[in-house]
Amino acid sequence: MNKNIKQYALGVDIGGTNTKFGLVNHRGEITYGGRLSTSAYATPEEFVDALYTSLLPAIESVGLENIKGIGVGAPNANFFSGSIEHAPNLNWKGIVPLASLISNKFHLPCSITNDANAAAVGEMMYGAAKGMKDFIVITLGTGVGSGIVCGGELVYGHDGFAGELGHTIIRPGGRQHWSTGVYGSLEAYASATGIVLTAKELLAEAKQHSMLHDYPEDAIDSKAVFECAMQGDELAKEVYRFTGQILGEALANFVMFSSPEAIVLFGGVTKAGDLLMNPVREHMEKNLLAVFKNKVLLMFSELKEADAAILGASALVWAMKV
Amino acid sequence: MNKNIKQYALGVDIGGTNTKFGLVNHRGEITYGGRLSTSAYATPEEFVDALYTSLLPAIESVGLENIKGIGVGAPNANFFSGSIEHAPNLNWKGIVPLASLISNKFHLPCSITNDANAAAVGEMMYGAAKGMKDFIVITLGTGVGSGIVCGGELVYGHDGFAGELGHTIIRPGGRQHWSTGVYGSLEAYASATGIVLTAKELLAEAKQHSMLHDYPEDAIDSKAVFECAMQGDELAKEVYRFTGQILGEALANFVMFSSPEAIVLFGGVTKAGDLLMNPVREHMEKNLLAVFKNKVLLMFSELKEADAAILGASALVWAMKV
Known part of the structure; x- marks a missing residue:
């Protein structure tokens, strides 16, 4: 083994509730993993102290000198400034200089970026987009995020805020977003939240009985829609068809922007499989200019969801120019 | 003067009817310019021969050894392949290996790209986007084209075909494009052709008299709409307001994709000035996520339109890594 090559990276995925972390080697294997509460720490300084305590056994197991750095994926994290800026889902308000807090505590270089960008880097290093230089990752979870790679670079x-594809408008004058107030954005439809709203709209208009009618209204969540669709419920299947149509139209626009080799779909909503993918593909292709037709690979992420965020964050470290 | 630095580039702008060319120095000054017919030449070989004859005095005036290369902007030109591919507006059908034809004839390296990408490079080198690393140029002419720069790179x-923003869908199910057949694309509204269609639609519905009613229907072109608007005609002004709204909504989507520092509008349609710019700005801002609001510079190109295409094409040469 070449002693000059630092073999390990720490990957940290900060979510509103929990933080997951791991020690990752060059092959993308998580050799030590764990989690801690994010919301239990009132200040970012206390959180960083706790994170350090949690990761110390991992650091000691391989030696600080063999770790190249720490990569962090976090909501509203800005790669350029190294700060988390006004994250609505975190306790820490305002601008938090997270990269320097971590770097000072760990004595390691630290890069941070938002969750979807971390996922894109992870896909490029270890996942479906391995070896590609032009692709887009769309994360379909509670919200819709995106990481865009052009010419091999994120x-x-x-200003560090590119790639908010969930907030592009795909139905002008359409459904109002619960948080941004904008009408007709992709996230208002293609997120888990949007799927539930679509299901409730279809249920209110439905002329035929659906299994979803048997749920109390406040028990209808994206899991319920998914389970009913899997059991063949026509209305629940229609929810995915409609969602897929809107997502497919949006993807066509993204293709005409950056002409990616592939689009990788990632996150909980993708569990619907072909129920989602078939209409996505149909409506993407239908709206593409001829020169783009039948060229874009459309695929689900190959990374295990539990690991992907840590791998993606750790992959930031390999891209560090230090 | 350092004899090792090649001081000049040739810039060529190939249009469906005419080709303009010039010898350009490092400061972006066109020191020798001219034009020839594109459509008069049945084959690209004959065209390249004629182009060589036209440019020979320019080449001899400074010496071949002081010219770094030739940059060409042309419809459907692919930077990667060096070919014009299936250009509907040119006589030469199929795939034309233009860069190698030119390079072999002139004994100079040749780069080609599409017109809008050339405009973007020109803006970055000599125009409104000088010194910027993240911006978008939208060309508003007979069609709507775009050149996108991210991190200083086009x-x-x-596959070389990115940046077809005129074909993104901004009104799903809206006006059908006369050539692509797609419904609701930006070009169907924001091009000179789209403006005329909007004017005719508004005229057909109009309850009040408009100056445009005095034109025979087939005499209503974008120039007529512009002139009536300049004379204060309400319907003609409404055409620009509507066009500006659609363009503004589209620009909001582009901003959320690549978070540019500026968007530069270029081409004949921009003559409408504030009549267009005010609604563009209003509707772009209205549809942006908070983090992008009041940050994007929206401006018209500062380059003289007659020169811009040549400058843009020549600027490809300075970017050559030879």
Whole structure:
């Protein structure tokens, strides 16, 4: 083994409730993993102290000198500034200089970026987009996020905030977003939250009985829609068809922007499989200019969801120019 | 003067009817310019011979050894392949290996790209986007084209065809495009052709007299709409307001993709000035996520339109890695 090559990276995925972390080797194997509560720490300093305590056994197991750095995926994290900026889902308000807090505590270089960008880097290093230089990752969970890679580089834009594809408008004058107030954005339809709203709209208009009618209204969540669709319920299947149509139209627009080799779909909503993928593909292809037709690989992430966020965050470390 | 630095580039802008060319120095000054017919030449070989004859005095005036290369902007030109591919507006059908034809004839390296990408490079080198690393140029002419720069590099996509923003869908189920057949694309509204269609639609519904009613229907072109709007005609002004709204909504989507520092609008349609710019700005801002609001510079190109295409094409040469 070449002693000059640092073989390990720490990957940290900060979510609103929990933080997952791991020690990752060059092959993308998580050799030590764990989690801690995010919301239990009132200040980012206390959180970083706790994170350090949790990771110390991992650091000691391989030696600090063999770890190249720490990569962190977090909501509203800005790669350029190294700060988390006004994250609505975290306790820590305002601008939190997380990268320097972590770097000072761990004595390691630290890069941070938002969750979807971390997922894109993870896909490029270890996943479905391995070896690709132009692709887009769309994360379909509670919200809709995206990480865009052009010419082998993540697109950050001039301020680090590029890639908010969930907030592009795909139905002008359409459904109002619960948080941004904008009408007709992709996230208002293609997120788990959007899927539940679509199901409730279809249920209110339905002329035929659906299994979803048997649920109390506040028990209808994306899991219920998924389970009913899997059992063949026509209305629940229609929810995915409609969602897939809107997502497919949005993807066509993204293709005409950056002409990616592939689009990788990631996150809980993708569990619907072909119920979602078939209409996505149909409506993407239908709206593409001829020169783009039948060229874009459309696929689900190959990474285990539990590991993907840690791998993606750790992959930021390999891209560090230090 | 350092004899090792090649001081000049040739810039060629190939249009369906005419081709303009010039000898350009490092400061973006066109020191020799001219034009020839594109459509008069049945084969690309004959065209390249004629182009060579036209440019020979320019080449001899500074010496071949002081010219770094030739940059060409042309419809459907692919930077990666060096070919014009299936250009509907040119006589030369199929795939034309233009860069190698030119390179062999001139004994100079040649880069080609599409017109809008050339415009973007020109803006970055000499125009409104000088010094910027993240911006988008939208060309508003007979059609709607775009050149996208992220992190200082043109976005070509995996196949060289990225940046077809005129074909993104901004009104799903809306106006059908006369050539692509797709419904509701930006070009169907924001091009000169789209503006005329909007004017005719508004005229057909109009309850009040408009100056445009005095034109025979087939005499209503984008120039007539512009002139009536400049004279204060309400219907003609409404055409620009509507066009600006649609363009503004589309620009909001582009901002959320790549978070550019600026968007530069270029081409004949921009003559409408504030009549267009005010609604564009209003509807772009209205549809942006908070993090992007009041940050994007929206401006018209500062380059003289007659020169911009040549400058843009020549600027490809300075980017050559030879």
